[in-house]
Amino acid sequence: MSAGKLIVVTGPSGVGKGTLLQKLLERYPDRLIFSISATTRSPRTGEEHGREYFFWDRAEFEQKRDAGEFLESAEYAGNLYGTPRQPIDQAIALGKIVILEIELEGARQVAQSFPDAQRIFIAPPSMEILESRLRDRSTDSEAQITKRLHHAKLEIAAANEFNITIINDDLAIALQQLEKALFHD
Ligand code: 5GP
Numbered sequence: 001m002s003a004g005k006l007i008v009v010t011g012p013s014g015v016g017k018g019t020l021l022q023k024l025l026e027r028y029p030d031r032l033i034f035s036i037s038a039t040t041r042s043p044r045t046g047e048e049h050g051r052e053y054f055f056w057d058r059a060e061f062e063q064k065r066d067a068g069e070f071l072e073s074a075e076y077a078g079n080l081y082g083t084p085r086q087p088i089d090q091a092i093a094l095g096k097i098v099i100l101e102i103e104l105e106g107a108r109q110v111a112q113s114f115p116d117a118q119r120i121f122i123a124p125p126s127m128e129i130l131e132s133r134l135r136d137r138s139t140d141s142e143a144q145i146t147k148r149l150h151h152a153k154l155e156i157a158a159a160n161e162f163n164i165t166i167i168n169d170d171l172a173i174a175l176q177q178l179e180k181a182l183f184h185d
Contacts, residue, residue, distance in 0.1 A: 004092035006114050007099045007182060010107045011122030012152030013077075014134035016168045017101055020122065023175050024099075024182075033091040035100045038064070041079035044139050054084070071113065074105035077147040081106065097182065104155045111161070120181055121162035125169040127152070 011017050025032055038054040040061050049055050056064070061080050065073050073082030083100055091098045100110065110117050124130035130152055134145050159165045164181050168174045 006117040072106040072109035
């Protein structure tokens with residue numbers, strides 16, 4: 001059995017990470033596992049507890065975090081997000097490629113605790129395009145969009161901390177580059 005590995009995918013909100021990763025999972029359902037994060041933010045329409053996220057309240061999240069149950073955790077746009085540790089250890093032991101889709105602070109923590117993890121940054125073609133994608137998705141309030149754009153600038157400035165940057169302009173090309181990074185690099 002091949003050894004499992006940990007892949008961190010980071011990129012600003014609205015860059016299209018979700019779509020890209022969903023396509024990847026459709027192609028390699030047996031080899032990939034996506035970590036299900038926990039968050040204190042409210043579910044968006046269509047999101048389900050235990051599928052997109054574990055939606056925990058702050059007290060529950062903090063209690064688990066303080067008990068060491070997270071591989072990493074961070075505050076983002078006023079909410080806490082974290083990766084439950086146990087399912088990750090289990091999937092790696094089973095030889096799976098485990099994908100964490102997390103923001104910059106979390107990616108930095110994983111770089112410390114799992115230096116062998118491959119870290120991939122997904123960048124937008126431009127800030128203007130990112131802003132229009134965030135607005136078109138219309139899932140977030142104006143205040144949330146402002147916070148997310150602010151965070152996006154910080155994240156893009158840190159792209160050089162990652163092993164590879166993929167620009168999500170054309171979805172098919174970005175997907176090809178992601179596959180190459182995962183399976184051939
Ligand atoms: P959203 O609220 O749009 O689902 O996610 C906001 C940000 O939180 C995104 O950049 C996403 O990658 C990040 N995120 C999701 N889960 C986690 C996690 O478990 N840990 C960290 N550090 N960031 C996360």
